[in-house]
Amino acid sequence: MKKTILFIALIFTLSATNAVAQKIGYLDSQALLLQLPEIEAANSELETYQKQLLSKGEGMVKTFEANYQKYVADVNAGTLSKVQMQTREAELGKEQQAIQAYELDVQQKLGVKREALYSPILDRVKEIVDQVGKDNGFYMILDSSTGVLLHANESEDVMGLVKAKLGI
Numbered sequence: 001m002k003k004t005i006l007f008i009a010l011i012f013t014l015s016a017t018n019a020v021a022q023k024i025g026y027l028d029s030q031a032l033l034l035q036l037p038e039i040e041a042a043n044s045e046l047e048t049y050q051k052q053l054l055s056k057g058e059g060m061v062k063t064f065e066a067n068y069q070k071y072v073a074d075v076n077a078g079t080l081s082k083v084q085m086q087t088r089e090a091e092l093g094k095e096q097q098a099i100q101a102y103e104l105d106v107q108q109k110l111g112v113k114r115e116a117l118y119s120p121i122l123d124r125v126k127e128i129v130d131q132v133g134k135d136n137g138f139y140m141i142l143d144s145s146t147g148v149l150l151h152a153n154e155s156e157d158v159m160g161l162v163k164a165k166l167g168i
Helices: 002-021 029-035 037-077 082-135 159-166
Strands: 023-027 138-143 149-152
Touching: 029 082, 037 082, 082 138, 082 149
Parallel strands: 023 138
Antiparallel strands: 138 149
């Protein structure tokens, strides 16, 4: 009985020692990114680009509103025939579609620009986090702001074991 208790105590001690040896770290990536001068510069550049794109869209909207007001005034004055009204309504519809298409285009252009500006910065941060993890023996580094795993010890990848259990 004493041998069993000693054996169990020895296993617990070894397990606890092994668990303690695996260092797990964390960082708040959002706070880190806010402190990077590159992020400030990227934010500023993206904001400037967005203002340029939006100013063109605002011009399109002002032109549409002016054309619509003129159309309403002409209809109220009774100076348009039914054919002229239909033609002007079709023109206004095309202007509206152009505005909507431009809004989508702006969203896409902003997404592309955002990706181009932030990807190199995020890639650099990822490389540094991986290097810090390897250099300092961290088993894992977690992002405390999102709960995402930022770094994992590659020697503990269980993909092969899981694939074998799944039969693939």
